[in-house]
Structure formats: C-alpha cells, structure tokens
Amino acid sequence: MGRGGIRKGAGRPKGQGKYNEPTKPIRIPESMISDVMKYLSIKGYKLPLYASTVQAGFPSPADDYIEQQLDLNQHLIKHPTATFFVRAAGNSMVGAGIHSGDILIVDRSLNPKSGKIVIAAIDGQLTVKRLSKTSKGLFLKAENDQYQAIKINDASDVVIWGVVTSVIHKV
Amino acid sequence: MGRGGIRKGAGRPKGQGKYNEPTKPIRIPESMISDVMKYLSIKGYKLPLYASTVQAGFPSPADDYIEQQLDLNQHLIKHPTATFFVRAAGNSMVGAGIHSGDILIVDRSLNPKSGKIVIAAIDGQLTVKRLSKTSKGLFLKAENDQYQAIKINDASDVVIWGVVTSVIHKV
DNA sequence: CATTTAGAATAATGTACATTATTCAAAAAA
DNA sequence: TTTTTTGAATAATGTACATTATTCTAAATG
Structure with missing residues (x-):
C-alpha cells in the first residue's frame, strides 16, 4: 500500500551537481566537445594571480592574497x-x-x-x-x-x- | 491536391550549419555559457604563430607561413x-x-x-x-x-x- | 518504542523529439 | 513551353521530457 502523503523538505538537495549551479544544454560541434569539457573542468582557465608583495608566512598560496582570477587568452588577446x-x-x-x-x-x-x-x-x-x-x-x-x-x-x-x-x- | 511524390536529392544541403559539422547538446553551467560561446566562436583561441624569418613580400599574413596554431593557455600552462x-x-x-x-x-x-x-x-x-x-x-x-x-x-x-x-x- | 522500508519529493542530466531552415522537383498555372 | 507554386526531403537547432540520483518521512514492522 501507499505510505504516501505530503512530506515537505524532501527531495535531492540543491547545489550538489557537478557545477553547483543550473545548467543549460548547448550544442557543441563534435570536434570541440573534449576541448570544451576541459575548458569547463578548469573553469575557463581562470587561474589565480597573486599579489607580489605578501606579508604573512605561507604554507601554501592562500585565497586571501589572490589579486584576481586571470585567463591568459582573455587578458592578453583583446581582438x-x-x-x-x-x-x-x-x-x-x-x-x-x-x-x-x-x-x-x-x-x-x-x-x-x-x-x-x-x-x-x-x-x-x-x-x-x-x-x-x-x-x-x-x-x-x-x-x-x-x-x-x-x-x-x-x-x-x-x-x-x-x-x-x-x-x-x-x- | 498533393504535388508530392518521391524526389531524391531534395533537402537542406549538409554542411551549412554554424560549425559545418555535427553538433551535440552538452550541458553548460549558466555562468559559463557566454564564455563557452566566445570560446567556440574563435575556435578555442587557437591563433596562428608565424615564423619570424620570412622571405617573400607580404601584403598580409599568408597561411603559407603559419608555423602552427597556438592556444596560449594550452601552450603555457601544462598543469x-x-x-x-x-x-x-x-x-x-x-x-x-x-x-x-x-x-x-x-x-x-x-x-x-x-x-x-x-x-x-x-x-x-x-x-x-x-x-x-x-x-x-x-x-x-x-x-x-x-x-x-x-x-x-x-x-x-x-x-x-x-x-x-x-x-x-x-x- | 526503535528500526526498517517504500514511496514522495526534488535536483541533475542526457537525449529524443519538435521546430525551423533550406533546397529540390513534381504538378499546376500561364 | 516556361514559370510559379507547393509539398517532400533533409540538415540544423533548441528545448521539453524522461531518466537518474538523492534525500526525506510516513507507515509498516517487530
């Protein structure tokens, strides 16, 4: 028998997908699919640019000192x-x-x-x-x-x- | 009345799509859609690298002298x-x-x-x-x-x- | 009462299908 | 015969829907 009935708050929780945000299907030419996947996996080649003069001791690059996220192509190539x-x-x-x-x-x-x-x-x-x-x-x-x-x-x-x-x- | 009947060779000709090759729908996170579109429109930022020592006269960069197609990100960033x-x-x-x-x-x-x-x-x-x-x-x-x-x-x-x-x- | 279980609810995701675009040629019209 | 029209054929494309994944809780079980 049904064990049904309304139950609020049920369901898969939001934000546990691969990208943690809504997605849309976009058509990609087949030859570029792997390139685009790679591009997505590293979030569009946006890598951190750290400020050169840093004060505290560093076990590893810390997010606090990120000046900005940089994509070399976008940064260097305007046209x-x-x-x-x-x-x-x-x-x-x-x-x-x-x-x-x-x-x-x-x-x-x-x-x-x-x-x-x-x-x-x-x-x-x-x-x-x-x-x-x-x-x-x-x-x-x-x-x-x-x-x-x-x-x-x-x-x-x-x-x-x-x-x-x-x-x-x-x- | 119908003017039908089989007609071979009819139909939209192949290879006049945006990319001139088959495509597949791939899910893209919404924040990256415009980036991916841009990435696709310039074929993955692959730009020509010309050899420095060129012989003939040049009205404009000619394909004959392209050393290779280069994507700065891929070229400079291995990891x-x-x-x-x-x-x-x-x-x-x-x-x-x-x-x-x-x-x-x-x-x-x-x-x-x-x-x-x-x-x-x-x-x-x-x-x-x-x-x-x-x-x-x-x-x-x-x-x-x-x-x-x-x-x-x-x-x-x-x-x-x-x-x-x-x-x-x-x- | 404590534990288990079978749906209910909802997010994430891939793909089938409907729609649109384009060309071709048989049939109709001139 | 020549020109025009209209449905057939097929590629291109966007999106609705079916499927899968995950969590929750009422009901069943002991």
Whole structure:
C-alpha cells in the first residue's frame, strides 16, 4: 500500500551537481566537445594571480592574497580575429624586454602610433622595431645602439603588420 | 491536391550549419555559457604563430607561413590545477628577462631543480630567484650583481612555492 | 518504542523529439 | 513551353521530457 502523503523538505538537495549551479544544454560541434569539457573542468582557465608583495608566512598560496582570477587568452588577446603570434629573432630589441626566441603577441587592429613597438615587413623581411615620429620623419628604431634607425618614406617598401602588445619569454 | 511524390536529392544541403559539422547538446553551467560561446566562436583561441624569418613580400599574413596554431593557455600552462600567476616587483632578475610589473607563470607541480627560476617565500616575503646548488650548499641567487645570494639551510624560513615557466611582459 | 522500508519529493542530466531552415522537383498555372 | 507554386526531403537547432540520483518521512514492522 501507499505510505504516501505530503512530506515537505524532501527531495535531492540543491547545489550538489557537478557545477553547483543550473545548467543549460548547448550544442557543441563534435570536434570541440573534449576541448570544451576541459575548458569547463578548469573553469575557463581562470587561474589565480597573486599579489607580489605578501606579508604573512605561507604554507601554501592562500585565497586571501589572490589579486584576481586571470585567463591568459582573455587578458592578453583583446581582438582574437586580428591577433597573431610571431617568434622574435635577434637581439635588436632587448632594451624593450624582447629576447631572441620570445613569442610576440601582435594585434593588427591597433593603430601603429609613434612610440609603439610594431612588426614591420621591410623589403619582405619581418622585423620588430619601435615606431618613432619626429620632425625629421617616421622611423623604425631598434632598442639597441648598435642598430641604425630606418627611415620610412614612400619609396621604402615597408608594411606595418601590427602592434606588439605583449612578449612571452620562456625561462 | 498533393504535388508530392518521391524526389531524391531534395533537402537542406549538409554542411551549412554554424560549425559545418555535427553538433551535440552538452550541458553548460549558466555562468559559463557566454564564455563557452566566445570560446567556440574563435575556435578555442587557437591563433596562428608565424615564423619570424620570412622571405617573400607580404601584403598580409599568408597561411603559407603559419608555423602552427597556438592556444596560449594550452601552450603555457601544462598543469592548470597547479599553476598560478604572480606579478613581479623589483629588478633583481632583469638578467633573466624578468622586469618589474611582469606576470610570472608559476607551476607548483614541477621539481625545483638547480638552475631553475623559482618563487620563494623568504620569511614570508615573496621573491623570484634562481635556485643554485653548489658544493657550498643551496642558494637563491638574483640575476643581478647588486643583490646578495641567499643561503638556504634548515634554520632559514624559506618555502619554495613553485617553478617559473614563463614571463609575460607588456610593452 | 526503535528500526526498517517504500514511496514522495526534488535536483541533475542526457537525449529524443519538435521546430525551423533550406533546397529540390513534381504538378499546376500561364 | 516556361514559370510559379507547393509539398517532400533533409540538415540544423533548441528545448521539453524522461531518466537518474538523492534525500526525506510516513507507515509498516517487530
């Protein structure tokens, strides 16, 4: 027989699902399913950024000192469709913190203003230089005295590819 | 009346969906839906990495010169659950390409071997130094002559937080 | 009275199905 | 014959629903 009757408070308790919040089914292309699962499992690659100057003693990184949660892609790439990477070669820009082998993040949608570090194709050769506009004209300057500044004029075959926003240096 | 009858080849043609491949509904926590959508729209943040030394003239980045497709998170972070970021302060490690204000990527799961750059808490103060094991003992050395090496012994209150794998420098 | 048990209640989750979008071609109209 | 129309065919997509998981308590049991 039924042992029924109303019983308040029964039922599976809320908030014990995998994500501890409501979910919705979203269609994902099959080739991306595993990537998306991974992305979800680490909560969108949002990792803690700690403040550098910390006072107390530390057994382990404590949540109290988290400055913010950071996703490298979102933090470093503002215009995904206009961004690409280039590997730097040579030491002409060490003064700007760019070493040989570093990966440069380049945004093609940014305006190459004077003072910005840009990727330029000079006669078909890619280089990274600082753009400098003076009364004498527009120049591409290395951050290293051993290199000569290159003057840009209509005759010179120079194409600015984009503006360098960050440098990734492996140690 | 019906104008019916069998007609082969009719129907919406395959491969004109948003992703041009079959999809499956996957449950996504509501707070992550927009993130996942964005992630999908740019195909998982995989952006082109170009070779630095290019020969031909370039009207625009050409596919022929793509070295590989890169996702910064996947490229820089091998152990997401063990990785965190710290902002560097001071100039004791400029020799290693670490400038004040840079974001350091730190992997706690890597073994802090001699020669590696590590994040250490010395008496509760976070610092970045190179670990050096010599016949005289274990040291934390700055990459800058103005700073004194710190000897690690049992008495000293030093905790190694993790190994620095990469440096992100904004220009 | 103490213990066990069979639904009742509700959250979490995966997938079947209904809906929408699009193209094709037979039949109707011109 | 040429053009137009309308239902057939099929892909794409969103969501309702069925299923599963979990906890609670009234009733049954001893």
